[in-house]
Amino acid sequence: MGRTLTEKVWEDHLVHSGEGAEPDLLYIDLHLVHEVTTPQAFEGLRLAGRRVRRPDLTLGTEDHNVPTTDVELPIADPVSRTQVETMRSNCAEFGVPLYPMNHAEQGIVHVVGPQLGLTQPGMTVVCGDSHTSTHGAFGALAFGIGTSEVEHVLATQTLPLRRFATMAINVTSPDGRLRPGVTSKDVVLAMIAQIGTGGGQGYVLEYRGNVIENLSMEARMTICNMSIEAGARAGMIAPDETTFAYLKGRDHAPQGADWDAAVASWRELRTDADATFDAEVDIDASALTPFVTWGTNPGQGVPLGERVPDPATIVDENERAAAEKALAYMDLAAGTPLREVAVDTVFVGSCTNGRIEDLRAAAEVIEGRKVADGVRMLVVPGSMRVRFQAEAEGLDAVFTAAGADWRSAGCSMCLGMNPDQLAPGERSASTSNRNFEGRQGRGSRTHLVSPLVAAATAVRGTLSSPEDLD
Amino acid sequence: MEPFRSHTGIGVPLRRSNVDTDQIIPAVYLKRVTRTGFEDGLFHAWRQQPDFILNIEPFSRGSVLVAGPDFGTGSSREHAVWALQDYGFRVVIASRFGDIFRGNSGKQGLLAAQVAQPDVELLWKLLENDPGTEVTVDLMEKTVQARDLTVAFGIDDYTRWRLLEGLDDIGLTLRHAEDIAAFEATRLARLPVTSAP
Numbered sequence: 001m002g003r004t005l006t007e008k009v010w011e012d013h014l015v016h017s018g019e020g021a022e023p024d025l026l027y028i029d030l031h032l033v034h035e036v037t038t039p040q041a042f043e044g045l046r047l048a049g050r051r052v053r054r055p056d057l058t059l060g061t062e063d064h065n066v067p068t069t070d071v072e073l074p075i076a077d078p079v080s081r082t083q084v085e086t087m088r089s090n091c092a093e094f095g096v097p098l099y100p101m102n103h104a105e106q107g108i109v110h111v112v113g114p115q116l117g118l119t120q121p122g123m124t125v126v127c128g129d130s131h132t133s134t135h136g137a138f139g140a141l142a143f144g145i146g147t148s149e150v151e152h153v154l155a156t157q158t159l160p161l162r163r164f165a166t167m168a169i170n171v172t173s174p175d176g177r178l179r180p181g182v183t184s185k186d187v188v189l190a191m192i193a194q195i196g197t198g199g200g201q202g203y204v205l206e207y208r209g210n211v212i213e214n215l216s217m218e219a220r221m222t223i224c225n226m227s228i229e230a231g232a233r234a235g236m237i238a239p240d241e242t243t244f245a246y247l248k249g250r251d252h253a254p255q256g257a258d259w260d261a262a263v264a265s266w267r268e269l270r271t272d273a274d275a276t277f278d279a280e281v282d283i284d285a286s287a288l289t290p291f292v293t294w295g296t297n298p299g300q301g302v303p304l305g306e307r308v309p310d311p312a313t314i315v316d317e318n319e320r321a322a323a324e325k326a327l328a329y330m331d332l333a334a335g336t337p338l339r340e341v342a343v344d345t346v347f348v349g350s351c352t353n354g355r356i357e358d359l360r361a362a363a364e365v366i367e368g369r370k371v372a373d374g375v376r377m378l379v380v381p382g383s384m385r386v387r388f389q390a391e392a393e394g395l396d397a398v399f400t401a402a403g404a405d406w407r408s409a410g411c412s413m414c415l416g417m418n419p420d421q422l423a424p425g426e427r428s429a430s431t432s433n434r435n436f437e438g439r440q441g442r443g444s445r446t447h448l449v450s451p452l453v454a455a456a457t458a459v460r461g462t463l464s465s466p467e468d469l470d
Numbered sequence: 471m472e473p474f475r476s477h478t479g480i481g482v483p484l485r486r487s488n489v490d491t492d493q494i495i496p497a498v499y500l501k502r503v504t505r506t507g508f509e510d511g512l513f514h515a516w517r518q519q520p521d522f523i524l525n526i527e528p529f530s531r532g533s534v535l536v537a538g539p540d541f542g543t544g545s546s547r548e549h550a551v552w553a554l555q556d557y558g559f560r561v562v563i564a565s566r567f568g569d570i571f572r573g574n575s576g577k578q579g580l581l582a583a584q585v586a587q588p589d590v591e592l593l594w595k596l597l598e599n600d601p602g603t604e605v606t607v608d609l610m611e612k613t614v615q616a617r618d619l620t621v622a623f624g625i626d627d628y629t630r631w632r633l634l635e636g637l638d639d640i641g642l643t644l645r646h647a648e649d650i651a652a653f654e655a656t657r658l659a660r661l662p663v664t665s666a667p
Contacts, residue, residue, distance in 0.1 A: 015649045015650055016646045016649045018628075021626065021627035021628040021631065022628055023628055025643060025649070025650075027650070027653050027654075027657075029661060029662075030664070036500050036547075037500075037546065037547065037548070039502075039503035039504075040503070040504075040505045040548075043503075043505065050640075055664075056663040056664060056665055057663065057664060059664035064497075064500075065501060079502070082501075083501050083502070083503055086503045097664050097665055097666070117662070118662050118664065120661075123661070129545075129546055130545050130546040130570060144546040144570055145546060145570070145573075146546055146547075146548035146551070146570060146577065147548040147549075148548060148578065148639070149573070149574075152639055152640050156640060156643045156650060157650065157654075158643055160639060160642070162626070162628070197488055197543055198539065198543070198566050201540075201568070201569055202569060228544075231540070231543060231568060231569065233569055251666075251667050252662040252664075252667055253662075254662075258659075258660040261660065262660055296488075297543075318539060319487070321485070321487070322486075322487050322488055415492075415545075416497060417497045417498065417500065417501065434490075434492065436490045436492040436493065436544060437492070437515060438493075438496055438515050439492050442515060
């Protein structure tokens with residue numbers, strides 16, 4: 001019987017096949033590390049007298065804690081500074097390459113790996129960060145791990161894992177296109193609303209169908225990035241010509257005869273026609289419109305043109321209670337048209353939507369317009385490379401002319417570990433991935449949106465799409 | 471890791487679904503480089519509310535948390551497990567768990583016991599009607615018992631074995647050191663390395 005893409009990559013990395021209840025032992029091709037989930041792992045190695053087995057397959061960056069202003073100065077927050085300094089001393093001690101703050105290659109770990117060409121089809125990629133699923137857009141098996149597992153990979157370059165189940169997410173439309181103003185962010189928000197935040201638990205999601213095939217690599221990364229928000233272990237997309245074109249010539253991509261051999265082997269990385277998935281979900285993208293969340297988990301989303309839902313109409317008791325709590329936290333009344341919800345802040349950035357195409361999309365909407373009075377707009381490139389590229393294209397000038405803040409690279413307001421936070425009670429339209437209570441600062445209220453909706457919202461001050469603009 | 475066989479302690483009913491790891495411990499606590507002392511961050515925002523369950527005696531002394539479905543979703547932060555343990559929890563019961571959280575729990579010796587939602591509801595009612603009720607979680611028998619109520623829980627056999635024996639994963643993996651070396655010898659030379667090209 002045929003095999004799925006997930007099964008092919010899995011079997012290519014089997015160091016030891018588990019028997020009975022014992023898990024398989026999988027080899028890890030690329031281990032990305034950052035300052036937040038590693039200090040205790042390095043400390044564990046030190047206490048056990050262990051080394052990093054493959055520093056040449058390990059790469060560090062500083063992203064979660066770093067400020068996005070004054071990056072040439074020491075970090076003002078002493079706790080953040082200690083964590084970043086600990087990262088530097090750990091990487092130096094164990095021989096792990098590191099792109100620190102203010103380095104031209106610094107950035108969010110899930111932006112850095114792909115842009116360097118380190119993330120390649122068929123690889124296994126892990127990181128102590130749940131959004132590692134991003135790298136699955138290349139046909140890599142990529143997933144987030146905890147700090148114990150980080151230590152395990154540092155020590156052994158392997159992970160004990162039980163096989164993941166597989167779920168096909170078929171995204172189609174008659175012409176394979178999304179409607180104007182609709183992005184891959186809207187696709188993934190609609191998918192999560194459809195299957196729920198637990199719908200993907202235990203699964204690797206393989207995104208397929210003509211809509212997926214027509215997406216750019218960066219748009220694919222946005223979708224795979226948010227697989228975890230449906231509870232999935234990973235998201236994957238089979239590599240194709242779009243993937244190869246993106247990778248060709250990148251710093252760590254194979255060259256010459258190696259490139260040809262690599263592409264030939266990557267072409268085999270497709271789910272066989274006679275393979276079966278453990279589950280399948282169909283997403284009809286033909287009717288899809290911009291999507292926005294109203295609640296406090298990423299599954300609580302509806303089309304922007306709709307109203308805040310009424311919890312009384314929800315049948316499931318737990319879901320209803322969750323919706324009531326969410327509306328109270330979000331300070332929203334059931335029945336309010338979402339287009340009437342006013343925001344204080346617009347955040348464009350994160351590992352979900354902090355790449356050059358995202359910035360171009362937002363800039364195109366806001367060019368020649370102004371950020372609404374009383375609204376703050378923060379534009380944070382996903383990496384320094386993205387920042388330099390955007391500046392070369394003049395996007396920074398577009399944003400600053402509109403009244404937005406143009407920043408240096410990092411995770412920033414996605415999770416508010418640095419000074420970029422919402423004040424209690426403040427509301428944002430955010431291109432990030434999580435609308436959890438307090439995610440963007442204590443008492444913060446988050447609406448997840450695409451870069452297009454973010455930019456239009458900045459102009460009007462209420463949740464909006466570009467078609468709402470004059 | 472200490473072996474886990476059975477545990478008895480005060481049960482805490484947490485009537486919330488989708489308790490993500492940002493709620494279990496907010497990001498601001500993740501800046502620490504130490505491995506202990508995360509109890510002050512546990513459910514930090516909710517603990518500001520006087521009527522939150524952990525602010526009520528005797529639940530504040532609880533060690534068995536009984537939560538709604540999809541507990542531990544979201545961020546991979548193992549700090550969520552550390553915070554629960556540092557506070558004093560040994561067991562979390564829910565009908566569904568976030569995959570990464572469940573894995574992290576197993577690595578650290580926090581028992582994530584999967585109990586069917588109707589049984590969770592029975593436990594909630596019992597614990598709410600009689601605060602301070604002790605719950606016994608028996609990993610040998612895979613049962614949760616409180617007063618005259620006994621329900622079964624699910625856990626994968628391998629994690630159960632490791633918890634019962636108190637085994638450490640890295641030690642188990644290093645028994646396959648020769649397999650790892652043999653695999654590495656077959657890896658293609660064109661695969662990328664992280665040093666600057």
